[in-house]
Amino acid sequence: MVFVVRAQDVSTAGLHQPVNVNDAVVTGGVLRTQVLHDSLMMNTATGRMEKTPVVVDYLDVPVDKLGSKPEEAIEAAKVARRSAMRRASASSSLDYGDYYSGVAYYLYTFNYPSIDKHGNRIILSSLMAFPYFTESNWNDGYRFNNIVIGCHCTITSNKECPSLYPSGGFFQSDVNMMQYYASWGKGVRKDKDDPAYYNVLIMPDYEGYGVTKDRPHPYLYQELTARQVIDGVRYGIALFKHGRFTGKNESVSPQWAQSSDAFRYGKYFSVGASQGGSVAMAVQRFIEQNNLTEELPFKGSICADGPYDPVATLRYYMREATVSGHKAGELTMPVAIALIIKGMLDTNPLMMKYKPTDFFSQLFLDTGILTIIADKQYPSLEMTTDDVKAHLKSLSKNEKYKDMLTSDGRAKLEYVLTPRGWDYMTKLAEYKELPDYEEMNDLISALESNNLTKGWIPQNPVCLFHSLHDTVVPYDNCVSARDAFNNKVTFYLDDRSTNSDHIDACTDFMFSAVRTSPDIKFIRTLFNYGNNQYSPYNN
Numbered sequence: 216m217v218f219v220v221r222a223q224d225v226s227t228a229g230l231h232q233p234v235n236v237n238d239a240v241v242t243g244g245v246l247r248t249q250v251l252h253d254s255l256m257m258n259t260a261t262g263r264m265e266k267t268p269v270v271v272d273y274l275d276v277p278v279d280k281l282g283s284k285p286e287e288a289i290e291a292a293k294v295a296r297r298s299a300m301r302r303a304s305a306s307s308s309l310d311y312g313d314y315y316s317g318v319a320y321y322l323y324t325f326n327y328p329s330i331d332k333h334g335n336r337i338i339l340s341s342l343m344a345f346p347y348f349t350e351s352n353w354n355d356g357y358r359f360n361n362i363v364i365g366c367h368c369t370i371t372s373n374k375e376c377p378s379l380y381p382s383g384g385f386f387q388s389d390v391n392m393m394q395y396y397a398s399w400g401k402g403v404r405k406d407k408d409d410p411a412y413y414n415v416l417i418m419p420d421y422e423g424y425g426v427t428k429d430r431p432h433p434y435l436y437q438e439l440t441a442r443q444v445i446d447g448v449r450y451g452i453a454l455f456k457h458g459r460f461t462g463k464n465e466s467v468s469p470q471w472a473q474s475s476d477a478f479r480y481g482k483y484f485s486v487g488a489s490q491g492g493s494v495a496m497a498v499q500r501f502i503e504q505n506n507l508t509e510e511l512p513f514k515g516s517i518c519a520d521g522p523y524d525p526v527a528t529l530r531y532y533m534r535e536a537t538v539s540g541h542k543a544g545e546l547t548m549p550v551a552i553a554l555i556i557k558g559m560l561d562t563n564p565l566m567m568k569y570k571p572t573d574f575f576s577q578l579f580l581d582t583g584i585l586t587i588i589a590d591k592q593y594p595s596l597e598m599t600t601d602d603v604k605a606h607l608k609s610l611s612k613n614e615k616y617k618d619m620l621t622s623d624g625r626a627k628l629e630y631v632l633t634p635r636g637w638d639y640m641t642k643l644a645e646y647k648e649l650p651d652y653e654e655m656n657d658l659i660s661a662l663e664s665n666n667l668t669k670g671w672i673p674q675n676p677v678c679l680f681h682s683l684h685d686t687v688v689p690y691d692n693c694v695s696a697r698d699a700f701n702n703k704v705t706f707y708l709d710d711r712s713t714n715s716d717h718i719d720a721c722t723d724f725m726f727s728a729v730r731t732s733p734d735i736k737f738i739r740t741l742f743n744y745g746n747n748q749y750s751p752y753n754n
Contacts, residue, residue, distance in 0.1 A: 224438075321345055326339065353471055364448055365485075432558070520717060524666050546627075547686040553588060571585055576631060675704065676741060712724075
């Protein structure tokens with residue numbers, strides 16, 4: 216049976232016209248300073264405990280309160296914060312000195328126009344970050360280095376989206392960790408020409424989050440999400456260069472933005488983990504296939520544990536995997552398959568005639584999982600992916616769900632799908648002749664139309680990181696991309712830095728307190744910067 220493999224068509228209307236900066240609106244901003252404190256931590260490279268600067272807090276000053284001298288507002292707030300924190304930890308046995316200031320950067324949110332699946336105009340939201348420079352920094356040769364297209368991971372609650380991060384957010388989330396790309400580094404100032412830092416970061420919410428929280432998120436509709444992200448990048452850069460980010464009495468969108476030497480490298484690259492990994496790759500494909508490399512000089516994509524090949528993921532769910540310990544027919548994160556199929560039902564033309572009951576058992580639907588995904592617009596009801604897993608763990612105690620759910624929140628696919636779906640998946644995994652079930656044929660075709668490993672050859676590097684132990688977005692995705700692109704582009708592959716499953720592996724990709732995290736090493740590899748790089752992969 217032959218399935219559709221080309222990308223879903225997305226309108227390119229307006230894509231090659233200059234954006235009108237007046238169509239985008241800045242909605243808020245803060246100047247963020249990190250508060251650091253020295254702590255003892257194990258250096259995994261040396262095996263010794265070492266004194267390491269650790270971020271213990273953030274100090275945010277709203278830009279409308281900065282006045283004409285941001286330094287004075289920041290210093291006044293820091294004095295009060297330091298005093299309070301020092302009093303709070305006076306009895307701590309890990310007190311290695313005073314709290315001190317780390318890096319500073321602006322965090323802004325803005326709304327911008329894009330298109331939806333029908334090609335209609337839609338307003339989306341985004342986060343933007345860039346380093347806080349002073350005239351002294353600038354005169355010392357500090358510059359904005361690059362433009363980072365940040366692609367966030369799978370979320371199910373609106374409170375996790377990038378544009379809401381300035382008022383909260385989890386420290387080890389990808390939204391937080393990507394802010395380091397716009398800073399001076401983790402705790403200490405990095406070399407001014409380090410391409411991993413001093414960058415402008417643009418991180419859109421994706422449709423279905425932020426200002427569009429009442430709309431369904433087109434999960435894994437790669438072409439559409441890439442177009443929407445790229446629109447965010449184009450409008451974000453226009454706002455930046457036109458000085459539209461302002462404080463109370465002055466423009467803090469750097470007065471240096473219009474200078475001819477504003478950017479040291481001036482390259483664009485995309486980066487993300489989990490869903491963000493696939494979006495980062497989709498962004499590269501969209502830029503290269505739509506002749507946008509002149510406007511957006513693209514350096515490459517950095518992709519971690521992403522679902523580049525959705526059908527390979529489904530096949531994996533149906534078989535044993537020794538390295539990861541995955542059990543055949545098991546879902547480690549059941550919400551993933553709900554998001555995958557719901558995303559196709561909401562967006563793919565092949566799927567519009569079907570209902571959730573054509574694919575999911577009533578038992579699975581009775582858990583309320585699709586309602587949970589849809590209810591992200593109601594703060595009292597929305598759940599994170601961790602909340603969803605906890606919800607399923609609690610339901611496992613109910614006799615009704617004993618066959619489907621395990622005590623640790625996993626689900627058995629045989630009871631999640633309809634009997635026809637289970638029969639089809641069994642044969643698909645075994646590469647046997649498939650039964651002629653129209654709804655399943657169309658589902659696989661819809662997923663294949665969003666397979667990023669087919670239908671293109673990258674012009675620029677694609678960097679891959681993937682855990683061999685990932686049971687949610689399995690390593691098969693990395694293999695599909697590696698085999699499809701091999702010898703066509705410079706590759707960097709690292710699959711040994713983590714032995715964690717999906718969520719922890721994505722954290723390992725971006726977070727390390729005592730060593731260089733893979734994302735930073737990949738950026739340096741892209742730019743052939745310094746010694747802290749990965750070796751080319753070109754088997």
